[in-house]
Amino acid sequence: QVQLVESGGGVVQPGRSLRLSCATSGFSFNTYTMHWVRQAPGKGLEWVALISYDGSNKYYADSVKGRFTISRDNSNNTLYLQMNSLRSEDTAVYYCARVSVEQWQRLWFDYWGQGTLVTVSS
Amino acid sequence: DIVMTQSPDSLAVSLGERATFNCKSSQSVLSTSNNKNYLAWYQQKPGQPPKVLISWASTRVSGVPDRFSGSGSGTDFTLSITSLQAEDVAVYYCQQYYYTPITFGGGTKVEIK
Numbered sequence: 001q002v003q004l005v006e007s008g009g010g011v012v013q014p015g016r017s018l019r020l021s022c023a024t025s026g027f028s029f030n031t032y033t034m035h036w037v038r039q040a041p042g043k044g045l046e047w048v049a050l051i052s053y054d055g056s057n058k059y060y061a062d063s064v065k066g067r068f069t070i071s072r073d074n075s076n077n078t079l080y081l082q083m084n085s086l087r088s089e090d091t092a093v094y095y096c097a098r099v100s101v102e103q104w105q106r107l108w109f110d111y112w113g114q115g116t117l118v119t120v121s122s
Numbered sequence: 123d124i125v126m127t128q129s130p131d132s133l134a135v136s137l138g139e140r141a142t143f144n145c146k147s148s149q150s151v152l153s154t155s156n157n158k159n160y161l162a163w164y165q166q167k168p169g170q171p172p173k174v175l176i177s178w179a180s181t182r183v184s185g186v187p188d189r190f191s192g193s194g195s196g197t198d199f200t201l202s203i204t205s206l207q208a209e210d211v212a213v214y215y216c217q218q219y220y221y222t223p224i225t226f227g228g229g230t231k232v233e234i235k
Contacts, residue, residue: 035224045164045172045215047224059222062123095171106219108162110183112171 002026002111004096009116012086022079022096022113030054030074031102035109036081038092048094049081053103064090086120093117124149124218128227134235141203143230145216150196153220160220163192163201165212166229172215176201208234 008020022034036048049060049070058070069082079096094116097109125148135141151160159179164172174183176192179199189204203210211234216227 044229045166045217045226047226050222050224061223097171100174100177106160106222106224108174108177108183108217108219109172110174112173115171 002098004098004111004113006094006096006113006116009094009118011119011121013122014087014120016086017082017084018086018118020081020083020094020096020116020118022081024077024079024096024098027098028102029072029077033099033103033105034072034079035097035099036070036079037095037097037109037112038090039095039115040089040092043092046092050099050105051079052105057105083118086118088120091118091120123223124151124221124225126216126218126225126227128214128216128230130230131228132231132233134233135203135206136235137208138205139235141206141210141232143201143214143232145194145199145201145227147197147199147218149221151218151220152196159195159199160218161192161194161199162217162219163190164215164217165210166215167212175214203232206232206234 003025005023035050051070067085071080096113098111099107100110127146161179163176166172180192193200213229213231215229
């Protein structure tokens with residue numbers, strides 16, 4: 001069955017970096033666009049970034065552009081989010097999510113990981 | 123960016139009664155090329171990731187109970203739950219996937235009256 005498992009979250013000081021991973025299994029990872037979505041404590045959902053199935057296209061929310069980098073390793077079925085210059089407002093649960101149809105960049109998300117909590121605090 | 127506005131923020135409904143809530147987009151999410159509305163609805167329970175209920179504004183995802191239904195077109199959308207069950211207590215989000223950035227509404231919290 002399809003599984004998405006995030007890791008790499010934790011407590012980090014403002015200005016520091018963190019790298020999140022999303023290990024996937026149960027589907028052809030290299031044919032699906034993947035996204036990161038975050039949720040601040042007690043708040044709603046915020047889209048963060050997407051990467052196309054082949055890694056050729058990447059898009060970011062304005063709030064993270066220039067600080068976060070999305071990438072993928074199709075040989076290891078893993079998605080990444082490199083987060084630099086972290087701010088307190090980046091504190092959130094970060095979810096990786098799969099687009100529902102192969103090769104489409106923007107659709108609904110049919111599978112989500114359980115999320116990993118990133119806390120940015122001094 | 124497309125702003126998705128959900129109303130109300132919260133809703134208390136008796137068991138077995140109907141719950142209806144709304145989502146409005148700041149621009150149309152109806153594609154003229156395929157006549158589809160690029161809108162989804164999700165349910166999120168505490169401590170869990172969101173779960174998709176409805177795609178293309180009105181198509182129930184496989185396995186979703188038929189008491190959930192979506193309607194609307196263009197900029198105005200509705201999610202209805204007929205005969206609310208205890209397990210339907212959750213926050214419901216709409217999402218547009220027509221434009222980048224993808225955007226979500228702020229959510230509607232459904233509780234039992």
